Amino acid sequence: GAVVSQHPSWVICKSGTSVKIECRSLDFQATTMFWYRQFPKQSLMLMATSNEGSKATYEQGVEKDKFLINHASLTLSTLTVTSAHPEDSSFYICSARREGTNTEAFFGQGTRLTVV
Amino acid sequence: SQELEQSPQSLIVQEGKNLTINCTSSKTLYGLYWYKQKYGEGLIFLMMLQKGGEEKSHEKITAKLDEKKQQSSLHITASQPSHAGIYLCGAHKGGNQFYFGTGTSLTVIP
Numbered sequence: 001g002a003v004v005s006q007h008p009s010w011v012i013c014k015s016g017t018s019v020k021i022e023c024r025s026l027d028f029q030a031t032t033m034f035w036y037r038q039f040p041k042q043s044l045m046l047m048a049t050s051n052e053g054s055k056a057t058y059e060q061g062v063e064k065d066k067f068l069i070n071h072a073s074l075t076l077s078t079l080t081v082t083s084a085h086p087e088d089s090s091f092y093i094c095s096a097r098r099e100g101t102n103t104e105a106f107f108g109q110g111t112r113l114t115v116v
Numbered sequence: 117s118q119e120l121e122q123s124p125q126s127l128i129v130q131e132g133k134n135l136t137i138n139c140t141s142s143k144t145l146y147g148l149y150w151y152k153q154k155y156g157e158g159l160i161f162l163m164m165l166q167k168g169g170e171e172k173s174h175e176k177i178t179a180k181l182d183e184k185k186q187q188s189s190l191h192i193t194a195s196q197p198s199h200a201g202i203y204l205c206g207a208h209k210g211g212n213q214f215y216f217g218t219g220t221s222l223t224v225i226p
Contacts, residue, residue: 032212040155043122043204043219049212091156097212104149105206105214109158 003027004096006108013084013115021079021111023094029074030096034105035067038091050077084115119143120205120217128223129195137190137220139205148188149206150179151216159204162190192222200224 003026013019023033031052036044048069049057056069066088068080077096081088093110121140129135139148150162163172165181165188172179176193192199205217 034212034214036216038155041202041221043202044216046213046215093158095214097214104161104164107159110156112156 004094004106004108006094006111008111009109010112011114013113015085015115016083018080018082019084019113021081021092021094021113023077023079023096023108025075025096025106028096028098030077030098031074033071033077033094033096035069035077035079036093036095038093044093047079052077081113084113086115089113089115119209120207120215122203122205122217122220124220125218126221126223128225131196131224131226132194135192135195135222137203137222139188139190139217141186141207143186145181145185145188145207147208148181148185150177150188150190151204151206153202153204155202195222195224197224197226 005024005026007022011019033050035047037047038044046059047062050069050071052071052074058064066082068082071077091110091112094108095105097105123138127135148165151159152162153159163174163179165179168183168185170181178191179188181188188205200222203220203222206214208214
């Protein structure tokens with residue numbers, strides 16, 4: 001099956017710093033990738049849709065200046081949490097989907113971010 | 117926004133008991149996925165349903181998509197502690213976006 005690799009799997013950073021999370025599709029090209037956020041005991045909330053070569057589409061309530069998304073190639077999307085604060089501590093997970101309709105989405109392993 | 121409602125929100129069962137989790141959409145579903153997860157870990161794909169009336173099984177887990185394709189149920193037979201976790205349904209909306217249901221937290225007491 002298709003593989004999506006996410007890095008790092010966990011990160012601890014100081015408040016006020018920025019953190020970059022990478023999402024790579026290893027054996028297929030993905031013009032679209034998705035970023036999700038999850039708090040403990042809650043479901044995964046779609047944050048934004050990352051489009052290769054164009055601006056990301058953010059869900060309502062997600063700050064685009066806070067969560068910078070770059071999709072510079074067909075296999076890589078990055079999420080940068082800028083000026084991180086403790087409330088940004090969460091589990092972030094990306095997904096990518098093969099081109100075509102109704103195809104399975106493949107998920108990265110997730111990144112657990114802790115801001116201290 | 118969460119347009120897939122799951123019920124119950126949480127469930128505690130004794131080992132060996134059967135249980136059912138429901139996922140309801142206000143719109144017709146064109147492909148409904150079930151995943152299992154533990155917070156802070158990746159998703160485990162369970163199964164995908166596309167056709168109305170379709171039913172699939174994986175080990176002791178069975179999922180169905182109703183004829184109108186607006187509700188799916190996940191049934192676990194003879195639950196075990198290894199079944200514990202968060203169960204998530206998911207579906208595509210409109211274009212490419214993939215949304216998850218509200219989630220069901222399952223605890224199995226030995």
